[in-house]
Amino acid sequence: MLSLLYRWFRSPRSRLRDVTLGRRLGTLALWVMGVCTAHVIAMMVLEGMALRDALWLTATTIVTVGYGDLFAKTDAGRLATVGFMYVGGIFVVASLVSALVDWRTDSQERKANGTWGWKLTNHLLLIGEPSGDAVQHLCRLVDQVRAHEDWRDAPILLLTRAFEATRLPAALADRGVVHVTGSAADATALTHAAPDRARTSLVFSSSETDREATARVLDTVLRLREAGQKTSIIAECVDVGDHDRLARLGAAQPIRVMHGYPEVAARAIVSPGSEALIEQLFTAEGDECRRVDLPRVWEGTWLDLLTRIAGAGIGTPIGYLCADTGAVLANPVGRSIRAKALFLIVGDDRQVNATRDTVQALAL
The missing domain is CATH 3.30.70 (Alpha-Beta Plaits)
Incomplete structure (x- = not known):
């Protein structure tokens, strides 16, 4: 019977489309508690049952088990059971099950397509995507960060449009990475990424050679500060000459773009300052x-x-x-x-x- 009622309540014509799933679940849960309470009281008054027996009869009836050890004997008690439980209770339970399935399906879909509002705290926030093989680069970066004991269990969230059509690759999902589809310019997506609660943010440059990419990185840094992030922001920069400008405008750690070597960015995350020493090894200037x-x-x-x-x-x-x-x-x-x-x-x-x-x- 519940399966038939479930399919009926799942039909489009019966769904409450003008309220959110959360409100729908809350309303139905309150309705179930109200119906059950009314039936318990009715059984105690009309059938003279003890509280324990009335609760047992109500529970076995609303879940359609019906052991038969207890039942209403008076006409008034039977009418109350039909009215409260069969008409009100069972229908509402079926609708509640439907709403729970809807909520679970909706949450899984939103997590998969990057529209879920993650409630993360003290997480690593990665913004944008590196040029080249982004998935391989991100996997290597995550592995390097997670190899450090202070970051082994840290949540990692990726804010990007790179997987808007394909969803987050399994290689990243298997490493515990979650994502939000969008950019720092998208207020809703940025709110879902929770930069104000992030432990560190890393802003990727979309190019290793185009200086205009640095302008986009700078815009992202400013938006992160405006969103309330007070912790370290690591920003990739194409031109070393722009490092000071990025630092003045909010990037605590401007780093050289080295998309072939994600280990450099990983060092900046787990051991701030060490990336500057590594960068020097890639140049002919200085030491x-x-x-x-x-x-x-x-x-x-x-x-x-x-x-x-x-x-x-x-x-x-x-x-x-x-x-x-x-x-x-x-x-x-x-x-x-x-x-x-x-x-x-x-x-x-x-x-x-x-x-x-x-x-x-x-x-x-």
Whole structure:
């Protein structure tokens, strides 16, 4: 019987289209409680039942179980049961089930198409999408962020139009990423993304070369501040010359656009400031990472090597080429090494003679 009533209440002609699902559920729930209360009172007054028996009869009747151990015996009691339970109660329960199914279906659909209002707090907010293979880039970024213990369980929300037609890819959904379809210029979408409760926001540049993309990033940063975000905003910037301007207008961490290396943005999120050091390794200006090939294998501890190189003012060793395996190893603290080449961060004034000075410092 409930299945027939459910299909009837699910028909378009019977739906309450002028109210929200939330109001509909609330109204129906109150109606069910009212009908049940009225029936319990009727059974106690008309049938002389104890409260416990009246509650039991009401419960078994409204869910259409009807064990038959209790039932109304008087005409007035039977009429009350028909009026309250069969006409009012069961119909309303069927409608309530219909409303619950509608609500669940609607919420799942809105989450899938990016129109759901997420109630996230202390989350990572990613805005826009990187150029190139956006899905692969985002997956690598999320993996790098989640690898850090302070961000392992942090919610991640993506505000973008990239998946408006295709929905969020499974690769991102499986990593716990949720999304809102839209942009920072869309007030409703921005509200759903909750930037005022975000732990950190990262604004992607849509291009690695077009300076107009920086203008769009700047507009997004301003909108985030206007929406109440007081925490760090990381903003990708095409031209290094625009870094200061972005910083003055609200971006706490302007970073170079490196869509081939999402690890740089991940460092900016989990370890603010470290991305600036990484960026320097990609340029020929300022300090540079140099490979210094040694005339013969050097053996000793990493601490001894650090002391000699840094003490001579040559630079900072960050890794070495293992003479035994040919692998490049970084910062092997606490053990002896056999190196046939070193990797040093060397300043402008020491780059010309870096190899000669290193050989002398290591007494090779």
